[in-house]
Amino acid sequence: MDEDAQVLANRDEPVPVLSISKPTPQRDGSPDSAHSRSSSQSKNSIQDRLFTKLLQQVIPKDDGEDEANAGNPLATSPKRPGFSLPLMSNNFRRFNARIGVVFLFQNRVERVLSWKTPTHTISFLFAYSFICLDPHLLIALPLVVLLLFIMVPAFITRHPPPPSTSTSSTTPYYSYEGPALAPATTIKPAPETSKDFFRNMRDLQNVMADFSDVHDATISVFAPLTNFANEKLSSTVFLIGTVAAAGLFMTAHLLPLRLIMLAGGNAAVLANNPKVRLFCQGLMEDVGNGLDNLDLPLPEGGGSNQDFLGAAVPSSPSAAMSTIEQLVDISVDTDPEEREVEIFEVQHRAPGTSQSGWENFLFSPQPYDPLSPSRIAGDRPRGCRFFDDVRSPPGWKWKSKKWELDLDCREWVVERMITGVGFEVPGVTAEGRAVIDEVGGWVWDLPTESSAPNEEKDMTTMAYGDLDMDSQSQPQLQARVPAGDWEEAAATSYGVGEWRRRRWVRVVQRMNNIQPGGTVTYSTLGHN
Structure with missing residues (x-):
């Protein structure tokens, strides 16, 4: 059975690394002991046990630790084991050998959303649209995934088509009658010396970099808005959020959520199409050039706003930002305590x-x-x-x-x-x-x-x-x-x-x- 086992790994393009920021890479590599491949925790070498004893003197004791383990910060408990370098190394190898299915799923999702195969992306949009129009289909979605993506491929593997004797390329003929012609495939972990194991390590390091970049970018964007370092800005965000929350409490039941999800999801996927992006960029350039060629009169006094249907319209992005700042300009200066x-x-x-x-x-x-x-x-x-x-x-x-x-x-x-x-x-x-x-x-x-x-x-x-x-x-x-x-x-x-x-x-x-x-x-x- 091991000869027919299948290893799930991303053999396609590597999982891309998001280019949000460029943090300084830290190379904190530690050599992996080749002699500690056994899954048994009791069969550790003398070096591992010596290093564990050394860590007992360095690692501080947890606050919620049992009294029985008060003298040993690395002692194990019946439920969850304590920190151990050999155990962590063994668990990392086990995890890396089995994480390939996650990276495979991630790579396929990215291929669908990036229009690598347009027919697959259009099929996904149709399925998404049906679910948005009828949310009750979400109940049947797990069963459909189980049948079409797990059981049907497994059945086709047991009943392969006969070998083709013709030199012309024809569609293979699958026979659904008769006994199985091939053994069933099983999913096994990737061997530690195989290329799939190192592909998983490659994708794992890229995912860790992606998470760190997204985390830092999120903090850099949302922290100045919410931590009241700039009290005027944070107070404005708080005021807008309070008004929006109060309005949604009263009007949330009136929003057409199905149409919003349908239009928003399709627009997000279509906007990622290369042809649509080029069309939008050309359209924006044409609109910008047309506005620059218009000879609109300036308001009296030489201001930067233009009058359109009785309303003052900013003539430049900087003027628009200044107008927004004036609208949200609130006073946070109160009498000090x-x-x-x-x-x-x-x-x-x-x-x-x-x-x-x-x-x-x-x-x-x-x-x-x-x-x-x-x-x-x-x-x-x-x-x-x-x-x-x-x-x-x-x-x-x-x-x-x-x-x-x-x-x-x-x-x-x-x-x-x-x-x-x-x-x-x-x-x-x-x-x-x-x-x-x-x-x-x-x-x-x-x-x-x-x-x-x-x-x-x-x-x-x-x-x-x-x-x-x-x-x-x-x-x-x-x-x-x-x-x-x-x-x-x-x-x-x-x-x-x-x-x-x-x-x-x-x-x-x-x-x-x-x-x-x-x-x-x-x-x-x-x-x-």
Whole structure:
């Protein structure tokens, strides 16, 4: 039976390579081991097993890998084997020996569409037209292909015509009666040392080049239209697509799809005819020469458009493109998004110094409160020394010129649920006299119990450190507040820790072209 087996391969012209682009060829050939032709995976040579062990140390482990194979990235599973160079080489040889039927079909389709044999192309157009006019024929098409293109040739092979004894060329006579005169043919893979095997490799490399060229050409055409690199162009495409989709939802059932497919398919095949292409090119040249010879008056003002039936018609392709750009010119410049950023001015006071001995430490994006992770870990606050070194977040730019001090420190302290701190409460009065005349928005750490004065234990504080003015300790507070600065008086009366901070805010707006900001200290982006 092997002697009568048939090998499907493209023995005709090579599968052409599309000339869309000219990428630089990469020659990453690897020698094929002649000793690993066996299909058994267990009979690998020592070189293959050594190379597999080497790849286990190089190839990263897959995310969805089983725990049993966690230590071996190349280990096999019951369903799908892992990566193996000998297995991949063996599978490639098997694939290349059997892929010839695909290239044979591709070559025949190209011959039909390129009018190599006009009778075949016309027959295809008739069949296509019948299917377009009556789509129900698609159900019978697979059976027709099975009968006419598979079973009839197989039957003719079993019943060949008798040998001709005449010297004249006559039509062979097929006998459909009697026993079979020839054995049945079978399809077998192409041997690895045959020309068909190398023809398949040739067509396979050409198909890979075609796919790469089509992929790159598609990306180069559609990516600029859809990735919003040019926001005006992509917005126009999106707007046109939205309007078209909305229109098709309402009018799709009214479109004559049969006639559209019939006219479109026949026009595409006929346009590929060499004679039709020459006729169309000559017709376009005649039309272009006729338009150039016409002496049409230009519109007033010397414009480039011509008046035809009351409508302005562009006189050149460049004028037509400019007219289209004016029609689709949409404005994508909207008011940029605005946010409020914050920075904290952190000050430090050395233990044992006076209550007024605060020193400017730095500007930090975090308040460095007593329960912050960096504070608990023993890390020093991070930031910059001056306001000028504070940079806006990446993709944003400053809108306001100055930083503004946030005097209402209660809001951000409560919002962050910060405990163990004291802060100023503006507008609190006692006996008609303002206890806090001026506030600076400071939030200071409360001292520990060991460092706090004993007389402060009788005073009542709220959950977040602000004073309860409705308690009985209010007269004591008023008596203890001197006529000087409130910050120094409050610190003297209640005691403070080693750190205090206050919040500064500034308005930023989003940039059109996102660019990274500075590398010193970024302010924290908040909400509107």
